[in-house]
Amino acid sequence: MQMQKRLSRLVMVLLLAALVSCATMPPVSQQADRERQVEIWMSLYDQQYKDTMSIMSSPTSTEGQKTIGRQKTAILTEAWPLLKAYRDVVLAGGVPTDSSTQAITDVMNRLGRLAGGH
Numbered sequence: 278m279q280m281q282k283r284l285s286r287l288v289m290v291l292l293l294a295a296l297v298s299c300a301t302m303p304p305v306s307q308q309a310d311r312e313r314q315v316e317i318w319m320s321l322y323d324q325q326y327k328d329t330m331s332i333m334s335s336p337t338s339t340e341g342q343k344t345i346g347r348q349k350t351a352i353l354t355e356a357w358p359l360l361k362a363y364r365d366v367v368l369a370g371g372v373p374t375d376s377s378t379q380a381i382t383d384v385m386n387r388l389g390r391l392a393g394g395h
Contacts, residue, residue, distance in 0.1 A: 279298045311367045318360055318385060325388055326353055348391055 303389040332338050359381045366373045 284356055286365060299367065307372075308367075308370065311373065315360075315364045315367050318381060319364065321385060321388075322353065323394060324355060325349060328392075329353060349388065352384060352388045356381070356388065359384060 329346050329349045332342050333350070338346070359377065363373050363377055363381055366377075
């Protein structure tokens with residue numbers, strides 16, 4: 278339970294930092310904005326992946342923590358191909374579709390809600 282609270286706080290801090298950094302950024306090109314979004318999403322994904330692997334591999338994790346870990350694993354598995362495809366399009370200088378952006382946003386929101394204990 279303590280790990281879940283700590284994780285919840287970390288996710289909230291990361292999201293707040295991302296929002297503050299976006300709000301204080303000077304106007305830049307749309308491509309740079311998309312690249313920054315990729316960095317934010319990949320950072321959140323990596324943090325959640327590491328946390329999930331830690332929970333699932335720890336012999337002291339409770340069954341409740343492992344249940345959340347399995348749910349997060351399913352969401353991470355769903356998110357990875359979406360993130361990779363989006364990243365590849367952006368790094369190639371392309372413009373991702375609105376539907377791909379929305380799909381990633383939805384998956385990351387689900388992951389955030391789960392990490393936050395909702």
